[in-house]
Amino acid sequence: MFRERDEHKIVRELSINDLKNHLCPTNHSDFVFLMPFGEPAVRAVIHEAKFHGNEKAWRLLGEILSDYLKHFPEESIVIPIPLSSTRLRQRGYNQVTEVAQRSGMTTSSKPPSSSLPRLRADLLYRKRDTTPQTSLTRQERLKNVTEAFGVRNQPDISGAHIIVLDDVATTGATLKAAEATLRPLRPASITLLALAH
Incomplete structure (x- = not known):
């Protein structure tokens, strides 16, 4: 018999209201984060979404994301950080895209029926495999992802x-690094957003 993972149990028992108790959008130098990763419930839901493809974790994080994105103009575009093709094959999913899809965003180019931005998981790609950032120093992290991303089909996002x-x-x-790749396309603004920090 398999023993249930501790973090799986936390997520199984976690309600959206429990998770919303940790929602505190915060500016952190160059990016905004929604929840503190040090909180056990936040860490559990992130780990379950990322490493175990936990549907409930994706839904919970999607709802948190949806609440935050309602503050952005409807014509905004959300671009998830892509995985390398190797990592995507290993996992079978990109957890960031899965969460974004469960937030209620549409991928359609038509005006959305909700007040949420549009999801465009097809714009950015990882040009090369990179070492997982968790094991690297700050300087190594910067070097690791420099010029790691590319843009598909030169989309017209100027003014977006x-x-x-x-x-x-x-x-x-x-x-x-993703921002540096997108900046030459002249969007009106770029917000860097992490679910947790």
């Missing part, structure tokens, strides 16, 4: 409000 989304940010190096 862009929200680059990641699950966890420590130094923000990954988010900043």
